[in-house]
Amino acid sequence: MSTVADAHTSEHSLGQNHDHHGPAKGWTRWLFTTNHKDIGTMYLIFSFGMFLLGGTMAMVIRAELFQPGLQIVQPEFFNQITTMHGLIMVFGAVMPAFVGLANWMLPLMIGAPDMALPRMNNWSFWLLPCSFLILVSTLFMDGGGPNFGWTFYAPLSTTYGPPSTTYFIFALHIAGASSIMGAINVISTILNMRAPGMTLMKMPLFVWTWLITAFLLLAVMPVLAGVLTMMLMDINFGTSFFDASGGGDPVLFQHIFWFFGHPEVYIMILPAFGAISHIVPAFSRKPLFGHASMVYATCAIALLSFLVWAHHMFTVGIPVAGQLFFMYATLLIAVPTGVKVFNWVATMFRGSMTFEAPMLFAIAFIILFTVGGFSGLMLAIAPADFQYHDTYFVVAHFHYVLVPGAIFGIFASAYFWLPKWTGYMYDETLAKTHFWLSFVGMNLAFFPMHFLGLAGMPRRIPDYALQFADFNMVSSIGAFLFGATQLLFLFIVVKCARGGGEPAAANPWDGAEGLEWTVPSPAPYHTFSTPPEVR
Amino acid sequence: MSEYQKYYVPDQSKWPIIATFGLGTTLFGAATIMVDGGQGGSTSSGWMIFTVGLLLMAYMIFGWFGSVVRESRAGLHSPQMDRSFRWGMSWFIFSEIMFFAAFFGALFYARVFAVPWLGGEGDRGSSNMLWEGFQATWPLINTPDPSLYPAPKGIIGPWGLPLINTILLVSSSFTITVAHHALKAGSRKKLKLWLGATIVLALAFVGFQAEEYMHAYQELNLTLQSGIYGSTFFMLTGFHGAHVILGTIMLTVMLIRISKGHFSADNHFGFEAAAWYWHFVDVVWLMLFVFVYVI
Numbered sequence: 001m002s003t004v005a006d007a008h009t010s011e012h013s014l015g016q017n018h019d020h021h022g023p024a025k026g027w028t029r030w031l032f033t034t035n036h037k038d039i040g041t042m043y044l045i046f047s048f049g050m051f052l053l054g055g056t057m058a059m060v061i062r063a064e065l066f067q068p069g070l071q072i073v074q075p076e077f078f079n080q081i082t083t084m085h086g087l088i089m090v091f092g093a094v095m096p097a098f099v100g101l102a103n104w105m106l107p108l109m110i111g112a113p114d115m116a117l118p119r120m121n122n123w124s125f126w127l128l129p130c131s132f133l134i135l136v137s138t139l140f141m142d143g144g145g146p147n148f149g150w151t152f153y154a155p156l157s158t159t160y161g162p163p164s165t166t167y168f169i170f171a172l173h174i175a176g177a178s179s180i181m182g183a184i185n186v187i188s189t190i191l192n193m194r195a196p197g198m199t200l201m202k203m204p205l206f207v208w209t210w211l212i213t214a215f216l217l218l219a220v221m222p223v224l225a226g227v228l229t230m231m232l233m234d235i236n237f238g239t240s241f242f243d244a245s246g247g248g249d250p251v252l253f254q255h256i257f258w259f260f261g262h263p264e265v266y267i268m269i270l271p272a273f274g275a276i277s278h279i280v281p282a283f284s285r286k287p288l289f290g291h292a293s294m295v296y297a298t299c300a301i302a303l304l305s306f307l308v309w310a311h312h313m314f315t316v317g318i319p320v321a322g323q324l325f326f327m328y329a330t331l332l333i334a335v336p337t338g339v340k341v342f343n344w345v346a347t348m349f350r351g352s353m354t355f356e357a358p359m360l361f362a363i364a365f366i367i368l369f370t371v372g373g374f375s376g377l378m379l380a381i382a383p384a385d386f387q388y389h390d391t392y393f394v395v396a397h398f399h400y401v402l403v404p405g406a407i408f409g410i411f412a413s414a415y416f417w418l419p420k421w422t423g424y425m426y427d428e429t430l431a432k433t434h435f436w437l438s439f440v441g442m443n444l445a446f447f448p449m450h451f452l453g454l455a456g457m458p459r460r461i462p463d464y465a466l467q468f469a470d471f472n473m474v475s476s477i478g479a480f481l482f483g484a485t486q487l488l489f490l491f492i493v494v495k496c497a498r499g500g501g502e503p504a505a506a507n508p509w510d511g512a513e514g515l516e517w518t519v520p521s522p523a524p525y526h527t528f529s530t531p532p533e534v535r
Numbered sequence: 536m537s538e539y540q541k542y543y544v545p546d547q548s549k550w551p552i553i554a555t556f557g558l559g560t561t562l563f564g565a566a567t568i569m570v571d572g573g574q575g576g577s578t579s580s581g582w583m584i585f586t587v588g589l590l591l592m593a594y595m596i597f598g599w600f601g602s603v604v605r606e607s608r609a610g611l612h613s614p615q616m617d618r619s620f621r622w623g624m625s626w627f628i629f630s631e632i633m634f635f636a637a638f639f640g641a642l643f644y645a646r647v648f649a650v651p652w653l654g655g656e657g658d659r660g661s662s663n664m665l666w667e668g669f670q671a672t673w674p675l676i677n678t679p680d681p682s683l684y685p686a687p688k689g690i691i692g693p694w695g696l697p698l699i700n701t702i703l704l705v706s707s708s709f710t711i712t713v714a715h716h717a718l719k720a721g722s723r724k725k726l727k728l729w730l731g732a733t734i735v736l737a738l739a740f741v742g743f744q745a746e747e748y749m750h751a752y753q754e755l756n757l758t759l760q761s762g763i764y765g766s767t768f769f770m771l772t773g774f775h776g777a778h779v780i781l782g783t784i785m786l787t788v789m790l791i792r793i794s795k796g797h798f799s800a801d802n803h804f805g806f807e808a809a810a811w812y813w814h815f816v817d818v819v820w821l822m823l824f825v826f827v828y829v830i
Contacts, residue, residue, distance in 0.1 A: 024547055032547035114544045116619035119599070123551035130559035134566075166569050170562040177558070180630050188622040192615060193542070222630045226637025230770070236569045238684075239759050239766035241641055244665060245680035247763035249649035256637055319658040529541065 022525045031126075034118035035525065036103045039125050041421070043100030044414075046128060048490070050092030051407075053136075055483050057085040062445070062479040064462050065472050078462035079147035080139060086150025090268070091175045092132050094402065097410045098271040099124070099182050102210050105417065106186065108516035108523060109204050111195030111532045116188035120181050127178035135171035138164035149460055151261065154242035154253035158234045165235060169228045176221045176228075183217035186210055195515070197534035201292060204514050208295050209274030212302045216263045216270075219306070224260040227253065251316050258309035266305045269369075269401065270298060272409025273340060276362050278514070279416050280344050283359035284351025285511035290343040297336035297343075304333045314382045315389045323382040330380035334373065341370055356509075357431035361412035364404055364439055372400030375450065390460075393453025399446045403482075404439075411438070411489070416512075418496050419504030423522030426496040434492060437485040444478025543611040550599040557595050561588030600788075604805070608797065617804055624808045628815050631778070635819055638774065642767040642826065646673050650763065653679055678762035687757035687765060693828035696747045700740050701824050704779075707736035708817045711786070711810050721800045723793065730790050733813070737783040744776050771827055775819055782816045785809040 023029050023038065030042060060081050064072045073081065103121065107114055115121045138145035143162035146152065157165055190211045194203070203211075231253075233239040240246025242253045281288045288294065310318055310326040344366050353359070375397040379385050388394060411434075418426050448471035453459075457468045464472065495501070507517035515534070519527050564585025572578045606612065612620075648657075654671025655663035663669065666679035678684040691697065714729035748769075751757040759769050789809050792798065798806055 028547070031552050032549055034545050034548060113542050117623055118544050119548045119551055120623075122548070123554050126552055126555040127558065130555050134559065134563060163570050163574065166566045166573075167563070170566045174558060174562060180627075184623050184626045184630075187626055188619045191622050192618045218626055218630045219633050222632075222634035223637045226634050226641075230638075230641065232569075233759065233766070233770065236573060237759050239770065240678075240684055240763050241766055243683075244649075244653060244662065246678050246684035246766070247650050247653065247675050248645060248766065249652075252641060252644050252649060255644060256640060259637075259640070317659055526544075 033122055034114070036107050036115045036118070036121065037421075037523065037525065039115075039121050040100045040103030040105075042125050043096050043103060043128075046125070047093050047095075047097035047100060048493075050088050050096070050132065052486065052490075054085050054088035054093055055486060057081045057088070058479060059483050061085065062476040065464070066476040067473065068464055068466055068469050070463055073462065075462045076144060076147065079149075079460070080145045082460055083146045083149055083152075084136070084139065087135065087146070087172075088132070089402070090150060090264070091172070092128070094268045094406045094410070095179065096128055098210075098213070098268070098406075099179075099186075101206075101271065101275065101410070101413050101417075102182075102186055104421065105516060106189055106207060106210060107193070108420075108519065108527060109207050109514055110190065110193060110198055111515050111528045111534065112189060112193035113526065113529050113531075115185050116193055117185050121185050124178045124182040124185065127174050127181075131171045131174035131178065134167055134174070138162075138167050138171075141167065151257060152231070153257070154231065154234070154250045158231055158242055158253075161235070166232065169232045169235075172228055173225060176225050179217050179221045183214040183221070187214040187218070190214070195528070195531040195534050201295070202534065204274075205277035205288065205291070205294055205298075206271065206274035209270040209277075209298055212298050213267050213270045216267050216302055216305065220260040220263045220267075223256060224264075227256040227260065230256070251313070251318070254313050254316060255310070258312045259306075261312065262309040263302070263305040265398075265401070266301060268406045269409075270301070272365065272406050272413075273298065275409055275413040275416070276344065276365055278512070279358045279362040279412050280347050280366075282416070282509045282512040283356060283362070284348045284353050286347055286351040287513075288343065289346035289349075290339070293339055294343055297339040300336040301333060304329060304336070308333065311380055311382075311385070314385045327380055327382045331377065334377055337373055341366060354510075356415070356428060357426070357435055358412045358416035360432065360435045360439075361408045361415065364435070365408045365412060368404030368408070368443075369401060372397060372402075372405060375400060388453060390458055391453035392449040392457045392459055395459050396446050396449035396453055399449070403442050403446065408438075411435075414493070416509075417516075418493065419508040420516060420519075420521050420523055422497045422499075423504055423520075424496050424499050424501040425504050425508060426492050426501060430488065430492050430495075434485060434488045437488070438482055441478050441480075441482030441485055445475050445482055446478070448472075448475045448478075542613060543606065543616055545606070548599075548602070550595055550602070553591060554595045554599065557588055557591030559588070560584055561592055564588050604792070604797070607805070617802075620804050620808070624811060628811060631815065632819075635771075635774070635822075638767065638771050639822065639826065642771065645763045645767060650675060673764070675762050675764040684760060684762040685756065687751075687755050687761040689755045690757060690764070691747060691751060691755070691768075691828065693824065696743050697824060697828045700743050701820065703736045703740045703743070704817050704820045707733045707740070708814055710736065711813055715806070715810055718793075718798060718803055718806060719800050727790065727793060730786065730793065734783060734786050734790060737779060737786065741776065741779055741783065744772070744779075768827060771823055775816070775823055778816050778819070782809070782813050785812060 023035070024032070030038065033039060060073060061078070064070075064078060103115065106112070141162075141164040143164060145164055146157070146161065146168045148156035148161055152168075190203070190207055230239070230241040234241055234243065240248040242248050242250045244250065277288055277294060308326055308330045310322055311330045314323055314326075355363075375393065379388055379394065379397055415426060415431055452468055452471050452475075455468065457464055504521040506520050508521065509517075515528075515532060516523075518532070564581050564583070564587070567581030567584055568578045571581050650671045650673060651657060652659040652662050653666065653669055656671065669679045670677065674690045676690075677686045710729045710733040714726050714733060717723075717725035717729060757768070758765055786809055789806050792805065
């Protein structure tokens with residue numbers, strides 16, 4: 001083995017031989033780091049902060065909707081807070097959380113010393129605080145922040161948007177650049193940094209799902225950048241992409257946006273699929289059922305995700321042939337998704353199961369994500385969607401796939417890998433309390449929204465007719481319970497990170513398999529400087 | 536495992552955080568210029584922020600690329616590292632393709648659906664009642680509401696400057712390939728000559744494109760504001776032009792590095808990345824020539 005680290009021409013004369021030293025001292029460790037574990041930690045902390053911020057906004061929304069009539073906020077502010085809640089949760093909480101998990105776990109799972117492009121990795125992270133600083137600052141600008149919903153449909157966002165829309169556009173451009181660079185890093189790492197012997201089909205599923213996710217990100221984040229740029233030009237430079245009086249079309253906005261937006265929802269769920277595919281076998285003490293079919297199902301979902309975007313637009317007036325195509329293509333996605341659910345259930349079948357916190361979240365994920373999938377099937381049927389469109393039924397649907405889907409997937413992953421990250425076991429009793437309160441709170445908050453939507457309550461409004469009052473009150477109580485419970489999660493994680501638990505073994509779970517469990521807990525600052533052999 | 540060369544993981548680096556401040560400041564400044572200007576206010580503070588951001592970005596680009604070049608020349612880059620760069624550049628170009636795809640998508644949608652519908656055709660032909668009597672044509676010479684979007688007097692025909700530009704760019708793809716072969720054969724003089732020729736062709740392209748824009752704005756009244764035809768025309772060719780300029784800068788940097796004696800016959804990824812980028816820019820132009828100018 002040749003050593004290369006002693007070259008003096010590098011800019012980093014401050015660091016000695018990088019193999020043998022731990023983290024740098026002081027706060028510059030975090031600013032200048034190139035270490036995938038440091039960067040993963042920063043992503044996770046950032047995303048949890050954003051989760052609390054976006055969650056606080058959700059609490060304001062639910063407080064306003066607790067009773068009919070205007071109680072707490074003005075409609076203008078309600079629109080801004082609804083928009084911000086969506087943007088922060090999608091771009092600030094869920095996506096960075098999965099990138100954080102990827103940073104921490106991918107190199108450990110494939111036996112790589114770090115991510116492929118470590119400095120760009122740090123840039124990807126630091127762009128996010130920058131982006132969200134600009135985004136949140138729009139709330140304090142003249143005319144307020146974005147008030148057109150997280151989907152920022154033209155002409156609401158172009159002709160009728162507040163002046164701060166231009167800042168919003170650039171904030172999302174920065175977040176997009178961060179995602180693109182993050183995805184380039186993930187995909188290069190997976191394709192190039194695997195330990196000898198780890199063929200593609202031997203790759204763990206979290207790695208597989210992230211490979212597909214990174215591909216989706218690279219395919220659609222530039223399209224988001226494109227539509228944002230068209231908006232920017234329409235607002236500031238007089239183009240007419242989304243203005244029919246110049247020959248453009250507001251519907252064009254929706255087509256381009258949802259060409260990004262639909263793969264985007266899979267970007268937010270595929271890594272969770274991967275993590276669940278590790279957790280379910282670990283606590284069933286059985287290998288995953290149908291590893292190869294899981295891989296193919298993930299690929300199928302990703303490919304189909306490019307062919308279904310207009311199911312978000314059935315009511316805007318697209319030709320009937322288009323409605324039928326997008327309806328059938330959407331229904332087709334149920335097939336690979338069903339394969340996945342079947343495989344998870346078959347993995348548990350006759351396993352010797354135990355129900356630690358990661359497994360509880362994983363099982364809730366499987367059941368409740370499936371509920372969200374079923375309401376998705378209802379929405380996919382074009383004639384029925386004419387009834388459901390823009391009602392609380394849609395809100396219920398996507399919160400069922402995002403909260404017990406993406407968010408529970410993240411909680412499950414966090415509990416599963418916390419011992420590896422911190423070197424200590426979390427408090428199991430508190431974690432189970434966190435699970436049950438979240439489970440009850442979340443169902444209480446979102447299940448009644450199905451009924452509200454079917455009864456015709458429109459989404460994104462601060463006030464409603466009297467007949468919706470009871471369900472809204474129940475929903476708000478559930479939301480407050482769910483929101484408050486997340487402070488318990490913060491407490492559990494802080495306690496665990498400060499060493500307030502049993503020291504964890506290298507593999508604290510009986511049934512967990514993979515390279516990440518062969519390194520000590522906590523994982524040393526540098527792992528796999530020499531790649532392991534995979535049989 | 537004796538073949539295995541350790542993967543180079545750089546120590547701490549200040550460049551990412553400088554890049555973050557640079558990009559954030561630049562874009563915040565740009566937004567401030569647009570918003571203040573749009574409200575008729577003074578744009579001087581915006582320009583100041585924007586300039587500071589640009590300077591930071593320039594400092595970062597020189598510093599960051601400079602350190603990567605130094606590391607490469609110090610032999611820190613293993614073959615595996617080289618593959619990381621190759622994957623990284625390939626996927627970056629893929630993301631660029633998808634960026635252009637969004638604008639091509641807008642062009643196709645406007646031509647095939649939006650404009651004919653406004654003219655009364657097809658499933659949504661009822662939208663013709665918005666501007667009754669609007670005749671759908673492509674190129675769109677008359678906009679539905681000329682008071683908002685004044686129509687152009689004419690459009691740029693494909694067989695003048697655009698054809699010359701096509702010939703220029705396609706030839707530049709050949710010259711860069713010849714330069715690449717020269718680099719692999721170790722003939723530095725030939726390499727410099729052909730790379731220099733590529734840069735000259737690129738600059739000629741940019742010059743002609745600027746002339747075409749001036750012609751469009753000053754004589755044809757074809758502007759960003761002249762409806763969807765002007766919007767798609769200038770956004771597609773404009774973004775392409777910006778990429779040509781970026782590619783030209785890359786090629787120029789490569790020429791400077793080559794004259795300093797960088798690169799060897801079997802280790803010259805920096806050059807190859809620039810060449811890949813150049814071919815990408817060329818292919819986008821061919822698509823533009825066909826779909827924007829000819830058809």
